[in-house]
Amino acid sequence: MTSTERTTHGQLETALLARRDTGGKCLVPYITGGYPGWQDAIRIAAANGADAIEIGLPFSDPAMDGPVIQQASEIALAKGANPVNILHEVRTLDVEIPLAVMCYYNTVFHAGHERFAHWLNEAGVSATIIPDLPLDEVGPWAQVADAAGIETVMLAAPTTPDERLVRIVARARGFVYSVGLLGVTGERDTLAGTATALAARLKAITDMPVLVGVGVSNAEQAVEACHVADGVIQGASMVRRLMDDGPEAVGQYVKEVRTALDAAFL
Amino acid sequence: MSVLVTPGSDGRFGDFGGRFIPETLVPACEELEAAFADAWQDSAFRFELDEILRDYAGRPSIITECHNLGRQLGIRLILKREDLNHTGSHKINNVLGQALLAKRMGKSRLIAETGAGQHGVATATAAALFGMKCKVYMGAVDVERQQLNVFRMRLLGAEVEAVTSGSRTLKDAVNEAMRDWVASVVDTHYCLGSVMGPHPYPFMVRQFHRVIGDEAREQCQEYLGTHPDVVVACVGGGSNAMGIFSGFVDLPSRLIGVEPAGGAAVTRGQPGVVHGMKSYLMQDEYGQVAEAHSVSAGLDYPGIGPEHSYLASIGRAEYPTVTDAEVIDGFQLLARTEGIIPALECAHAVAWISRQAPSMQGQTVLMNLSGRGDKDVGQMMDILGGLA
Numbered sequence: 001m002t003s004t005e006r007t008t009h010g011q012l013e014t015a016l017l018a019r020r021d022t023g024g025k026c027l028v029p030y031i032t033g034g035y036p037g038w039q040d041a042i043r044i045a046a047a048n049g050a051d052a053i054e055i056g057l058p059f060s061d062p063a064m065d066g067p068v069i070q071q072a073s074e075i076a077l078a079k080g081a082n083p084v085n086i087l088h089e090v091r092t093l094d095v096e097i098p099l100a101v102m103c104y105y106n107t108v109f110h111a112g113h114e115r116f117a118h119w120l121n122e123a124g125v126s127a128t129i130i131p132d133l134p135l136d137e138v139g140p141w142a143q144v145a146d147a148a149g150i151e152t153v154m155l156a157a158p159t160t161p162d163e164r165l166v167r168i169v170a171r172a173r174g175f176v177y178s179v180g181l182l183g184v185t186g187e188r189d190t191l192a193g194t195a196t197a198l199a200a201r202l203k204a205i206t207d208m209p210v211l212v213g214v215g216v217s218n219a220e221q222a223v224e225a226c227h228v229a230d231g232v233i234q235g236a237s238m239v240r241r242l243m244d245d246g247p248e249a250v251g252q253y254v255k256e257v258r259t260a261l262d263a264a265f266l
Numbered sequence: 267m268s269v270l271v272t273p274g275s276d277g278r279f280g281d282f283g284g285r286f287i288p289e290t291l292v293p294a295c296e297e298l299e300a301a302f303a304d305a306w307q308d309s310a311f312r313f314e315l316d317e318i319l320r321d322y323a324g325r326p327s328i329i330t331e332c333h334n335l336g337r338q339l340g341i342r343l344i345l346k347r348e349d350l351n352h353t354g355s356h357k358i359n360n361v362l363g364q365a366l367l368a369k370r371m372g373k374s375r376l377i378a379e380t381g382a383g384q385h386g387v388a389t390a391t392a393a394a395l396f397g398m399k400c401k402v403y404m405g406a407v408d409v410e411r412q413q414l415n416v417f418r419m420r421l422l423g424a425e426v427e428a429v430t431s432g433s434r435t436l437k438d439a440v441n442e443a444m445r446d447w448v449a450s451v452v453d454t455h456y457c458l459g460s461v462m463g464p465h466p467y468p469f470m471v472r473q474f475h476r477v478i479g480d481e482a483r484e485q486c487q488e489y490l491g492t493h494p495d496v497v498v499a500c501v502g503g504g505s506n507a508m509g510i511f512s513g514f515v516d517l518p519s520r521l522i523g524v525e526p527a528g529g530a531a532v533t534r535g536q537p538g539v540v541h542g543m544k545s546y547l548m549q550d551e552y553g554q555v556a557e558a559h560s561v562s563a564g565l566d567y568p569g570i571g572p573e574h575s576y577l578a579s580i581g582r583a584e585y586p587t588v589t590d591a592e593v594i595d596g597f598q599l600l601a602r603t604e605g606i607i608p609a610l611e612c613a614h615a616v617a618w619i620s621r622q623a624p625s626m627q628g629q630t631v632l633m634n635l636s637g638r639g640d641k642d643v644g645q646m647m648d649i650l651g652g653l654a
Contacts, residue, residue: 059554060432060554060555061432061437061438061441061540061541061555062441063288063441063444063445063448063541064288064445064448066445070431074431074432077554082552082554083552084552105286105539106538106539106540106547106549106553106555107552107553109537109538109539109544109553110536110538110549110552110553111552111553131288131289132286132287132288132539132542133286134285134286134287134288134289134292135289135292136276136285136292137284137285137286154289155288155289156289157288157289157290157292157293158290159289159290159291159292159293159294159451159452160289160292160293161293164292164293168289179288179289179290181449182290182448182449182450182451182452183445183448183449184445184448184449
């Protein structure tokens with residue numbers, strides 16, 4: 001059904017492996033597309049040490065997201081954001097690092113798989129993260145994405161059994177998204193024990209980059225997660241700064257996490 | 267061959283259904299699928315469920331012929347009286363089934379979404395009966411227009427959370443319940459209230475509601491000596507309709523699922539994916555889910571259960587719409603002619619029957635009266651401004 005026999009890596013995986021090869025840890029900020037200042041936030045994040053950026057395509061019913069990203073999505077939608085105008089803007093961002101989109105499946109399904117893949121290619125987006133498209137349903141999209149050279153990141157959860165984890169890893173491209181806790185996106189006071197436990201289970205079965213996301217809330221927690229994982233995705237903590245203090249604050253925060261990761265691991 | 271589908275592990279009814287959910291919940295849905303399959307073929311479980319449906323919920327529900335309204339409309343009109351069940355609607359059938367199953371699975375907490383509050387009340391009732399914790403998510407708009415049911419849930423010991431995201435109605439309550447479940451899946455069962463959501467819910471909930479159709483089929487046979495020409499039910503997610511349709515889907519009866527004009531997934535929607543399922547869904551040109559608008563909180567939903575999408579796609583069932591104004595008339599019509607105040611949801615079915623009666627002269631129409639209207643009286647007082 002799935003294959004691990006891949007001779008080449010996509011842009012995203014190549015960039016993450018390059019960071020790992022230097023002994024460093026990967027940092028992938030998430031920014032809600034269409035939220036005021038999102039383009040600047042991406043440019044500044046890229047300039048301050050992000051390895052890739054995850055751009056959220058806002059959806060009316062974001063069932064995996066907590067209050068911060070929900071609110072950012074609602075505001076972006078109210079301001080007229082849609083996949084077409086966001087991806088059109090992405091073309092003009094002019095950043096050197098790989099870009100991924102995070103979206104809910106209806107955005108892809110409604111556009112049509114081939115058309116959506118075409119949009120991503122046109123925009124220079126390398127990968128997709130679709131949290132409501134699990135292994136059992138990913139086939140039709142993944143087939144189109146593979147053909148279009150788009151990496152389909154797969155999510156693994158603390159509740160995923162071992163044998164299923166193996167199949168998820170086999171289908172994953174770019175990296176494996178190790179969901180840090182049982183819950184939706186958002187900041188937490190401490191890193192959940194599940195975050196490092198799942199990352200360790202994944203590291204034991206794959207050479208592909210393993211990044212922890214959901215509930216990684218500050219530089220300290222990023223470092224803690226990276227004692228096991230190859231990197232982190234930071235969403236709510238980025239978006240909150242964008243909403244409260246604008247793109248510059250995102251840049252400052254990316255620099256802070258980058259510095260902490262480099263200090264701990266280089 | 268039966269049109270009633272038993273979905274395989276892919277959870278499909280034709281092209282519809284499936285399991286489009288976060289990875290975190292996939293193992294829970296697989297566990298639920300296996301537990302339900304095991305329980306459903308276990309005669310001890312079925313016996314216990316039948317017993318509780320009889321002794322606690324008051325099944326079987328009767329059928330009532332509406333002689334006055336039937337004469338007025340030129341049809342024979344039979345009601346299946348789910349409004350007489352304990353808690354006042356058909357919702358109790360599914361909830362008692364799921365609560366028994368949750369107990370069997372070792373879960374200690376139930377969560378639910380609710381629109382009009384009927385499913386929330388039923389879930390709170392089952393939680394009280396089985397000694398489980400219960401939290402119900404309800405859109406803030408619905409909390410406002412269904413205050414009586416909010417208070418009933420609290421009386422029953424449930425926590426009710428008003429959901430203030432999105433359109434603040436049923437679809438947002440589903441999102442919030444899913445968010446809770448992603449975090450609480452270890453000890454919590456999500457008691458989903460309609461034939462929707464990820465597999466196995468659409469199948470499982472339909473099986474729990476089949477009792478409506480199975481009883482009605484036998485009752486019609488006994489009372490009419492045949493099957494009705496037309497079977498009518500209102501449709502939001504579509505659980506009461508699927509329950510009664512399942513008793514007649516292999517017979518020549520016309521099947522009519524009446525949707526509100528402002529929440530018409532089949533008429534105004536296209537295939538889409540939300541709340542874990544692929545089904546007809548009202549959405550914009552980019553796949554953003556549209557906000558439904560209906561006078562009835564229980565039908566204020568932009569989607570529909572996947573088995574209905576399947577029945578629509580193969581032409582086995584029809585899904586016409588009625589307007590809020592027609593519904594308000596239908597509500598009063600049944601009250602005045604038969605002394606039965608229907609839930610606003612069921613008033614959709616009354617409204618369609620009343621409108622279409624000229625084309626059904628002499629025919630026998632079975633309508634699922636899936637709930638009673640007590641909960642809607644306050645809202646109707648506001649709308650009608652008192653009656654002359």
